[in-house]
Amino acid sequence: xxxxxxxxxxxxxxxxxxxxxxxxxxxxxxxxxxxxxxxxxxxxxxxxxxxxxxxxxxxxxxxxxxxxxxxxxxxxxxxxxxxxxxxxxxxxxxxxxxxxxxxxxxxxxxxxxxxxxxxxxxxxxxxxxxxxxxxxxxxxxxxxxxxxxxxxxxxxxxxxxxxxxxxxxxxxxxxxxxxxxxxxxxxxxxxxxxxxxxxxxxxxxxxxxxxxxxxxxxxxxxxxxxxxxxxxxxxxxxxxxxxxxxxxxxxxxxxxxxxxxxxxxxxxxxxxxxxxxxxxxxxxxxxxxxxxxxxxxxxxxxxxxxxxxxxxxxxxxxxxxxxxxxxxxxxxxxxxxxxxxxxxxxxxxxxxxxxxxxxxxxxxxxxxxxxxxxxxxxxxxxxxxxxxxxxxxxxxxxxxxxxxxxxxxxxxxxxxxxxxxxxxxxxxxxxxxxxxxxxxxxxxxxxxxxxxxxxxxxxxxxxxxxxxxxxxxxxxxxxxxxxxxxxxxxxxxxxxxxxxxxxxxxxxxxxxxxxxxxxxxxxxxxxxxxxxxxxxxxxxxxxxxxxxxxxxxx
Ligand SMILES: [Mg+2]
Numbered sequence: 001x002x003x004x005x006x007x008x009x010x011x012x013x014x015x016x017x018x019x020x021x022x023x024x025x026x027x028x029x030x031x032x033x034x035x036x037x038x039x040x041x042x043x044x045x046x047x048x049x050x051x052x053x054x055x056x057x058x059x060x061x062x063x064x065x066x067x068x069x070x071x072x073x074x075x076x077x078x079x080x081x082x083x084x085x086x087x088x089x090x091x092x093x094x095x096x097x098x099x100x101x102x103x104x105x106x107x108x109x110x111x112x113x114x115x116x117x118x119x120x121x122x123x124x125x126x127x128x129x130x131x132x133x134x135x136x137x138x139x140x141x142x143x144x145x146x147x148x149x150x151x152x153x154x155x156x157x158x159x160x161x162x163x164x165x166x167x168x169x170x171x172x173x174x175x176x177x178x179x180x181x182x183x184x185x186x187x188x189x190x191x192x193x194x195x196x197x198x199x200x201x202x203x204x205x206x207x208x209x210x211x212x213x214x215x216x217x218x219x220x221x222x223x224x225x226x227x228x229x230x231x232x233x234x235x236x237x238x239x240x241x242x243x244x245x246x247x248x249x250x251x252x253x254x255x256x257x258x259x260x261x262x263x264x265x266x267x268x269x270x271x272x273x274x275x276x277x278x279x280x281x282x283x284x285x286x287x288x289x290x291x292x293x294x295x296x297x298x299x300x301x302x303x304x305x306x307x308x309x310x311x312x313x314x315x316x317x318x319x320x321x322x323x324x325x326x327x328x329x330x331x332x333x334x335x336x337x338x339x340x341x342x343x344x345x346x347x348x349x350x351x352x353x354x355x356x357x358x359x360x361x362x363x364x365x366x367x368x369x370x371x372x373x374x375x376x377x378x379x380x381x382x383x384x385x386x387x388x389x390x391x392x393x394x395x396x397x398x399x400x401x402x403x404x405x406x407x408x409x410x411x412x413x414x415x416x417x418x419x420x421x422x423x424x425x426x427x428x429x430x431x432x433x434x435x436x437x438x439x440x441x442x443x444x445x446x447x448x449x450x451x452x453x454x455x456x457x458x459x460x461x462x463x464x465x466x467x468x469x470x471x472x473x474x475x476x477x478x479x480x481x482x483x484x485x486x487x488x489x490x491x492x493x494x495x496x497x498x499x500x501x502x503x504x505x506x507x508x509x510x511x512x513x514x515x516x517x518x519x520x521x522x523x524x525x526x527x528x529x530x531x532x533x534x535x536x537x538x539x540x541x542x543x544x545x546x547x548x549x550x551x552x553x554x
Contacts, residue, residue: 045373046370047370047494047497048497049490049491049498049500049501049507050491050492051508051509052484052488052491052509053490053509053527054507054509054526054527054528055361055506056507057243057341057503057505058243058503058504059338059339060339060340061245061335062248062339063245063247063248063341064248064250064340064341064342064343064360065250065343065344066289066342066343067249067261067262068251068252068345069169069365069367070343070345070350070495071233071495072227072261072262073227073494074227075225075226075227075228076170076173076367078226080108080111080177081174082215082219083174083206084104084106084174084178087178087202087205087206087209088101088102088104088178089102090205090208091202091205095201097182097201100185100189104178104182104185106174107177108173109465109466110177110180111173111174111177111180112173112368112470113168113169113173113368113480114167114168114480114481114483115166115167115176115467116167117165117166117167118151118163119162119163119164119165119195119196119199120195120196121195122139122193122195123138124176124179125152126467126468126479127157127478127479128474128476128478128482129476129477129481131156132473132476133148133151133157134473135466135467135468139180139181139183139188140180140181140184141184165199168346168347168483169346169349170367175199175206178206179198182198182202183198220257220260224264227261227265229265232499233495234269234270234279235270235496236497236499237266237498239498239499240498243504244503245503246281247279247280248280248283248333249262249280249283249284249285250292251286252286252287253285254285254286254306254322255320255322258283259320262276262277263276277317277320281317282315282321282333283321284322284329285302285320285321286322289349290349290353292325292326293326293354293357293358294325294326296327296328297323297324298311298312298323299311299312299315299322299329300321300324301319302320302322306320315332315333326354326357336358336359338361340358341360341361342360342361343363344362344363345364345365345366347484347488350362351487351488352487361489362487362489363492364484364490364492365491365492365494365495366491367494368471369491369492370493372463372469372471375459379462382458383459386452389451389452389455390452393448393449396444400438400441400445403438403441406434407434407435410427410430410434413427414428471484510525510526511525511528
């Protein structure tokens with residue numbers, strides 16, 4: 001347990017009563033540091049591993065991976081468009097929707113992870129970390145501010161209500177897009193749309209398309225069109241293995257589809273691993289996460305042809321298993337506790353459920369990071385100008401406060417000394433001067449504000465014209481961003497980013513700073529190593545500044 005580890009660290013520190021040596025100053029040590037850091041500096045910012053809670057990879061014995069959207073990266077637009085088309089077709093053919101829907105176009109910009117569908121009012125909106133509704137659309141039209149206020153700002157939004165659907169998987173993007181497009185299309189023709197029924201029809205149709213295997217058959221028939229072959233994935237997995245870690249695959253996909261996808265992305269990439277199966281110590285398919293983490297089901301052994309042979313008595317390399325549960329898996333595999341790192345892309349199915357039921361540490365795969373970080377890097381002149389203007393605005397505000405207080409004082413003097421004409425003239429001149437300055441300062445604030453808004457709009461809408469940035473809403477983190485911070489120990493854009501790090505790397509998070517610490521040098525800049533807080537317990541939100549939050553590569 002990491003709790004025990006921390007006590008060990010503390011006591012070893014306390015034992016060191018003799019005065020500290022200064023070997024850390026040695027020129028040789030400095031030279032070692034310089035030499036060692038060089039290759040790691042080259043990790044592109046967008047491909048770094050970001051750390052919410054300290055994680056020592058040398059204390060991780062087992063690394064597990066989800067497959068879809070985690071190990072297997074899809075050409076999202078291709079796959080989403082396919083799901084969109086097949087679902088629309090099904091709704092026309094089986095549920096009596098008008099043929100005109102066949103002409104709808106899939107608009108990939110309109111849907112991002114972290115949106116909320118209001119099935120009752122037919123709206124889609126984005127929330128900040130306080131569950132405050134920000135941008136909102138009805139169909140594809142911006143929802144007027146008055147409507148947003150009436151519907152979402154007068155009472156707290158409870159996402160647990162059946163009225164709302166949270167779009168938190170990449171898998172769910174087409175259904176949100178279809179919901180908006182159909183409302184836009186049918187209402188444009190003057191039809192009344194029963195929103196909740198429409199959403200249920202979309203969900204059921206999309207589920208059928210996935211369940212009856214028609215979609216997966218098309219994907220399997222043309223893997224290069226739908227799957228990204230990331231040539232660094234094999235080397236990244238090999239690096240973890242060479243660090244002594246056992247790897248396992250835990251996917252909801254069934255054995256035949258898993259075989260097709262995994263062979264395509266990994267077979268023959270490295271000569272030491274002719275088959276994808278060589279990378280993994282345990283392969284578990286058809287897992288039915290999130291239930292897998294809490295329910296009790298036997299692990300079934302499959303034959304080489306994929307037939308169920310019966311309950312497994314042990315977990316062997318090279319064999320494909322199906323179903324099971326966390327409990328059965330940990331018992332049979334003799335693995336568990338906080339020495340397991342689980343890597344997945346779904347906050348609820350992979351990350352939150354595993355955190356609630358097990359001690360597994362978690363890594364979330366967030367492919368959205370790459371495009372967003374690249375865009376922010378490109379926008380750095382605007383971001384710098386915004387930061388300068390925010391500073392300037394704070395100073396202008398201070399000066400305005402001083403002038404306002406000064407004017408009050410002069411007004412009181414005028415009342416008091418009203419009868420002396422000489423004083424009166426002098427005070428009035430002072431007052432005019434101060435008033436003039438105040439007006440200048442106020443104009444500067446207005447213009448600075450307007451410029452900040454202009455820059456912010458350009459940065460946000462230049463990235464996505466409907467929703468702005470994925471991880472931000474208004475002046476806050478988006479709810480999606482907040483959930484990544486709350487539930488994942490570490491997060492990164494793709495699994496192959498592990499290739500940039502040592503399998504023994506200590507991934508450090510900055511200690512949360514209190515407001516009084518933020519502007520000065522902090523004692524203990526990095527956090528203590530401890531088990532992640534229980535799911536739902538929100539760690540402190542105040543952290544250090546900007547770019548420092550990323551992992552110091554080393
Ligand atoms: Mg997945």
